[in-house]
Amino acid sequence: MAKLYDGSMNQGETLESRYNSKAQEREMYLERARDCSELTIPTLIPESGSTSSEEFQTTYQGIGARGVNNLASKLLLSLLPPNAPFFRLNIDNFKVRELEEDENLRTQIDSGLVQIEKAVMDDIEMSNDRVAVFEALKHLIVGGNTLLFVGKEGLRVFPLSQYIIQRDPMGNVLEIITKESIHYSALPDNITELLNQQTKDYKTDGTCDLYTCVKRDKTKFHVHQEVKGIKIPESYGEYKLDNSPYIPLRMIRVDSESYGRSYVEEHLGDLISLEGLTKAIVEGSSASAKTLFMVAPNGTTRAKAIAESENGAIIEGNANDVSVLQVGKFPDFRVAQETMMKIEQRLSYVFLLNASVVRDSERTTAEEVRMTAQELQDSLGGIYGILSQEFQLPFVNRKLSVLNKTKKLPQLPKGIVFPKVITGIEALGRSTDRNRLIQFLQTLAGTLGAEAIAKYVNVTEAIKRLATADGIETKGLIRTEEDLQAEQQAQQQAMMDEQQQSAMMRAGEKIAGNIPPKSLGETIANQNQ
Numbered sequence: 001m002a003k004l005y006d007g008s009m010n011q012g013e014t015l016e017s018r019y020n021s022k023a024q025e026r027e028m029y030l031e032r033a034r035d036c037s038e039l040t041i042p043t044l045i046p047e048s049g050s051t052s053s054e055e056f057q058t059t060y061q062g063i064g065a066r067g068v069n070n071l072a073s074k075l076l077l078s079l080l081p082p083n084a085p086f087f088r089l090n091i092d093n094f095k096v097r098e099l100e101e102d103e104n105l106r107t108q109i110d111s112g113l114v115q116i117e118k119a120v121m122d123d124i125e126m127s128n129d130r131v132a133v134f135e136a137l138k139h140l141i142v143g144g145n146t147l148l149f150v151g152k153e154g155l156r157v158f159p160l161s162q163y164i165i166q167r168d169p170m171g172n173v174l175e176i177i178t179k180e181s182i183h184y185s186a187l188p189d190n191i192t193e194l195l196n197q198q199t200k201d202y203k204t205d206g207t208c209d210l211y212t213c214v215k216r217d218k219t220k221f222h223v224h225q226e227v228k229g230i231k232i233p234e235s236y237g238e239y240k241l242d243n244s245p246y247i248p249l250r251m252i253r254v255d256s257e258s259y260g261r262s263y264v265e266e267h268l269g270d271l272i273s274l275e276g277l278t279k280a281i282v283e284g285s286s287a288s289a290k291t292l293f294m295v296a297p298n299g300t301t302r303a304k305a306i307a308e309s310e311n312g313a314i315i316e317g318n319a320n321d322v323s324v325l326q327v328g329k330f331p332d333f334r335v336a337q338e339t340m341m342k343i344e345q346r347l348s349y350v351f352l353l354n355a356s357v358v359r360d361s362e363r364t365t366a367e368e369v370r371m372t373a374q375e376l377q378d379s380l381g382g383i384y385g386i387l388s389q390e391f392q393l394p395f396v397n398r399k400l401s402v403l404n405k406t407k408k409l410p411q412l413p414k415g416i417v418f419p420k421v422i423t424g425i426e427a428l429g430r431s432t433d434r435n436r437l438i439q440f441l442q443t444l445a446g447t448l449g450a451e452a453i454a455k456y457v458n459v460t461e462a463i464k465r466l467a468t469a470d471g472i473e474t475k476g477l478i479r480t481e482e483d484l485q486a487e488q489q490a491q492q493q494a495m496m497d498e499q500q501q502s503a504m505m506r507a508g509e510k511i512a513g514n515i516p517p518k519s520l521g522e523t524i525a526n527q528n529q
Helices: 015-038 063-079 093-099 103-126 129-143 189-198 265-289 303-308 330-350 366-378 381-405 425-448 450-456 459-469 481-514 517-528
Strands: 087-091 145-151 154-158 163-167 173-183 207-216 220-227 230-240 246-250 293-295 322-324 417-421
Touching (some): 015 129, 015 163, 015 207, 063 129, 063 265, 103 381, 129 145, 129 154, 129 246, 173 246, 265 330, 293 303, 381 417, 425 459
Antiparallel strands (some): 087 417, 145 154, 145 246, 163 173, 207 220
16 A cells, blocks of 8 residues: 655644645735725625625726626637637657557557547536636636636636645745635544544534645645544545646746736726726716705795795796805816726726727728737737646646546557647737738738739648638648649640640531532542442
């Protein structure tokens, strides 16, 4: 029997005490995350850690929540595109060369790759993965940190308030401890018996805190759990470094820091200013909308007569005795309104709200809208980079491992096949290549004419590059050079046959036209004889 990893940090130290000591280092990041959540989605990272026991204050502006949801949706569609794989399984050519003589093995690998990609994507579509990833992306945008657990039952999200993490200077995970509330009935029977013996406040209908520790050594991650200082033997496990079910994510990486920074935190000043200006304008507008009629105390007009008169009634009085109270703050409100609109426009750029940043004009062209959208999309390159390495690759590796264990994937030789991400930063690179190629072809056609493209450009290769940039499989879709040559030869042969037939017909007509009718009749008669 393999020796169990005890997971101890210091002798006699429990996971609960270590979690509480490390939580102090996390507090600064958690407070900042709560400040960002308060101005965007207050229920996302509550002050008490639970939304059921806390009252939330409604924000005066909604662009924060709208921007977070919009940006999370765009990232979700880019990282996990629907009806299309976000990764490709490639073969290590150096290792395959050693097995080239075994044709059956190579055929097995080629046929299995497509099945594996489809099986992984079908599992994602049928599970709650997209819903959980969308929640995780919102935590990343607002709080900058979140933890994913990829299990056999699906995907789970741990907010920053429920785990602590420690990384080395290179950003590699050294230790993770999660804290979650669990009902006593969900614990193993031997643990409930120990709790009943050792804990005086044990209640069968209550809940307790379950701590899970994930600790790394040179080759593996070791996992175990504790409840009230009691280790759960059934919870011990080991995972390879590239196969851990716990995937900690950061939005913005900072060297030598275990936690990341959030996207909202970088623009928190604009959100605070917008919230204050919106609140001032809303409250000022409410005060300005209030209508009060003032009657001079020494005048002949009676206040009671004005208050009780119906619309259009005739009363006795002097119009000079009555005045309307006015705030007279319109110029001040106008300054606040213009400042607020400028801040909203800046935040619209930040959160990729395309409709708000396109120039409002009757002559706004579709190309201008497309270029604006592309510019905004390109601004996410840095975010795509870290999410591709810290989310997509670990996620697909874990998915492949889970499906292999459940025997939902065909078995392939180890060390030959590896996944490669084709969305996110990779997709941005292909999109840039596509735009450059189209611009080059348009410039060539506009400068030298369309004939230059047919004469100097390899059209087949240009079509393949455009298809590759759009992520379209060209096998069986684009004709090869052999197909084009065969078709061209067939057309040439058909033209030659047609020309020969036309020449024979013209020659026959010419001969018939040169022979006199009498001689022609004799010739035909001789032929019949």
